[in-house]
Structure formats: C-alpha cells, structure tokens
Amino acid sequence: MGIDSEPKLLFSFCRVMVQTSIEKALIYGDDSGEKRPADRLDFRYIDSFVKLIVIILKMFSFNKHEFMTKVLEFIGEVLDEDHRNKKAEFNQRPYYRMLMNILTAVNHSDCFNQKTQLLILFSMADLFKNLSPTHYPAFCFSWLELISHKQFLPHFLRA
Numbered sequence: 629m630g631i632d633s634e635p636k637l638l639f640s641f642c643r644v645m646v647q648t649s650i651e652k653a654l655i656y657g658d659d660s661g662e663k664r665p666a667d668r669l670d671f672r673y674i675d676s677f678v679k680l681i682v683i684i685l686k687m688f689s690f691n692k693h694e695f696m697t698k699v700l701e702f703i704g705e706v707l708d709e710d711h712r713n714k715k716a717e718f719n720q721r722p723y724y725r726m727l728m729n730i731l732t733a734v735n736h737s738d739c740f741n742q743k744t745q746l747l748i749l750f751s752m753a754d755l756f757k758n759l760s761p762t763h764y765p766a767f768c769f770s771w772l773e774l775i776s777h778k779q780f781l782p783h784f785l786r787a
Contacts, residue, residue, distance in 0.1 A: 646702045649673040653722040671725050678729040686739045693747040700755045711764050724770035735779045749783050
C-alpha cells in the first residue's frame with residue numbers, strides 16, 4: 629500500500645509540506661523560532677517541495693490535474709491564513725517563489741501532456757482570481773508578476 633493508492637494521505641502530506649516549506653523559508657531552523665530578515669529568506673525548502681511534486685507526478689499514475697489543483701488549493705489556504713494573521717507583516721516572497729516554481733514545472737516538465745498542462749494553468753488562473761489584490765492587497769505585486777509572466781499569460785492570449 630503506497631502513498632499513490634491513498635489520495636487522502638497524499639493530500640494531507642502535501643498540505644503539511646506547503647505549510648512547512650513556507651514556515652521554514654521565513655523562520656530560522658533552530659528552536660528559537662526567530663524570523664529571518666526579509667532579504668535573507670531560505671528558499672531551499674520551497675524549491676525542494678516543488679521538485680518533490682514533480683517527482684511524485686512522474687513516478688505515480690493518477691489524475692495529475694486533480695493533484696495539482698489540490699496543491700494549488702492548499703497554497704491558497706495557507707496564503708489566506710498567513711495574510712489574515714500577519715496583515716502588515718505578511719511576506720509575499722515565499723508564495724511567489726512557490727507559485728513561480730510550479731508554473732515553471734508545469735511548462736517545462738515532460739510529465740504533462742498539452743491538455744493536462746492547459747487544465748493546470750486554468751486551475752492556476754482560478755487561484756489567481758481568488759487571490760486578487762482586492763482581497764489580498766499584500767500579495768498584489770507577486771500577483772501582478774505571476775499573471776503577466778511569459779509562462780502564464782501567452783497560453784490564455786492564444787485561446
């Protein structure tokens with residue numbers, strides 16, 4: 629019985645990994661719980677998480693669109709909670725890095741066919757619609773950069 633045969637287990641794992649990778653990027657790894665300076669964030673955890681997602685997608689055969697939609701949903705939930713709790717101290721950079729890495733992986737990975745790639749990009753568009761600057765003003769610069777990126781916007785202009 630593997631992780632691919634238990635979708636709830638896989639989704640729980642991904643939810644925890646989204647939260648943990650964002651927290652580890654913002655807070656020092658020791659037990660002090662001290663926040664990193666804004667210019668010294670550690671993106672290794674976020675980069676490793678996205679690489680793990682790509683490996684899971686390559687190794688297991690399941691609905692890739694459903695899986696990526698759930699991962700994007702988890703990112704939106706963590707961002708929402710973080711934005712509500714931190715308000716002025718909210719740091720958008722880890723979320724930008726995670727979403728940009730996912731966008732790059734979707735466009736450059738060989739584990740997606742063209743139809744699945746487009747469906748995942750539509751799921752990202754839904755996430756971006758939900759994360760609009762009217763609801764999340766502290767995320768507006770990252771949001772604008774993501775929706776106008778050359779790996780995202782041209783897919784929708786062609787359609």
